[in-house]
Amino acid sequence: MLEVSMDNLQFGYGEELVLSGLNYNAKAGDFVCLLGQSGCGKSTLLRLIAGLEKSNPGQLMVGGKPVDGPSLDRTMVFQDYGLFPWMTAGDNICIALKQKYKTWDKPKLKEVALEWTRNLGLDEELFDKYPMNLSGGQKQRFATARAFAIDAPLLLMDEPFGALDAVTKALLQDTVLELWQNGKEKRKTIFFVTHSVDEALLLATDILVLGQAPSKIIYTHSFTEATKPTRETLFTDPAVLDLRNRLTQIIYDEINEKALRLKQQKAADKSSEKTTIFNRKKAI
Numbered sequence: 495m496l497e498v499s500m501d502n503l504q505f506g507y508g509e510e511l512v513l514s515g516l517n518y519n520a521k522a523g524d525f526v527c528l529l530g531q532s533g534c535g536k537s538t539l540l541r542l543i544a545g546l547e548k549s550n551p552g553q554l555m556v557g558g559k560p561v562d563g564p565s566l567d568r569t570m571v572f573q574d575y576g577l578f579p580w581m582t583a584g585d586n587i588c589i590a591l592k593q594k595y596k597t598w599d600k601p602k603l604k605e606v607a608l609e610w611t612r613n614l615g616l617d618e619e620l621f622d623k624y625p626m627n628l629s630g631g632q633k634q635r636f637a638t639a640r641a642f643a644i645d646a647p648l649l650l651m652d653e654p655f656g657a658l659d660a661v662t663k664a665l666l667q668d669t670v671l672e673l674w675q676n677g678k679e680k681r682k683t684i685f686f687v688t689h690s691v692d693e694a695l696l697l698a699t700d701i702l703v704l705g706q707a708p709s710k711i712i713y714t715h716s717f718t719e720a721t722k723p724t725r726e727t728l729f730t731d732p733a734v735l736d737l738r739n740r741l742t743q744i745i746y747d748e749i750n751e752k753a754l755r756l757k758q759q760k761a762a763d764k765s766s767e768k769t770t771i772f773n774r775k776k777a778i
């Protein structure tokens with residue numbers, strides 16, 4: 495359980511500004527879903543929180559401390575699973591556990607890794623298989639098992655279920671929600687990037703929408719225990735239907751605005767090109 499606070503968080507890759515002043519406080523135990531059009535900086539924000547990119551001093555705090563590089567109190571789950579291909583799926587969990595629990599011997603590491611394999615609904619016989627011999631859903635379950643096994647209080651999930659079929663995705667969403675809810679007093683804080691409004695509605699306690707880059711937070715919504723949608727209310731509760739429409743509209747408006755901006759820019763570039771050619775011809 496760690497709180498995350500952003501105070502005018504700005505970040506760019508070199509000259510290109512991606513995040514242009516984010517202000518937000520996530521409480522310990524919140525499940526924050528990030529929405530926004532492609533390229534707006536969602537993954538960048540996760541990488542900053544993970545300490546994989548460096549933010550300006552004081553602009554990003556985790557657990558009340560400035561983020562200063564990666565740490566075992568934060569772990570990431572990626573869309574492409576991030577399993578080491580040269581190790582069995584089980585060893586992928588064991589090696590992560592060993593990093594955190596340095597005194598554990600091999601049998602203890604295997605015992606805990608197997609426990610998490612079962613927790614994620616995986617057959618034990620898959621434990622000794624290499625990632626290349628597993629389905630996408632199985633790989634993502636192992637990657638999720640690894641993340642939960644090391645029991646970091648802050649979990650950063652970057653479109654983890656984006657590549658999965660609908661049924662596997664739904665099962666994994668339920669599993670993650672259950673693992674998070676079971677944490678009760680020790681609930682993990684989760685930041686979860688998704689392109690799916692429905693996924694955000696189902697999982698989040700808090701939804702943030704990022705605008706186009708260089709982005710700011712353009713919309714936030716918080717649920718209470720009573721208003722948080724469930725699979726049952728996701729398509730029946732009028733308040734949830736209304737929120738889904740609003741979120742979808744906000745994202746489409748941003749996409750349309752960006753498309754219009756690019757079109758105008760292109761037209762302006764073309765016209766200035768024409769003027770340059772005309773002036774050159776005149777000069778000749």
Ligand SMILES: Nc1ncnc2c1ncn2[C@@H]1O[C@H](COP(=O)(O)OP(=O)(O)OP(=O)(O)O)[C@@H](O)[C@H]1O
Pocket residue numbers: 507512530531532533534535536537538539707
């Ligand atoms: N390592 C990098 N070096 C330079 N630019 C980068 C790097 N990583 C991302 N970018 C740029 O930063 C911007 C934001 O990228 P980011 O991956 O954070 O967006 P995103 O919202 O997660 O996109 P998507 O939804 O498509 O995954 C993009 O313009 C991207 O090209």
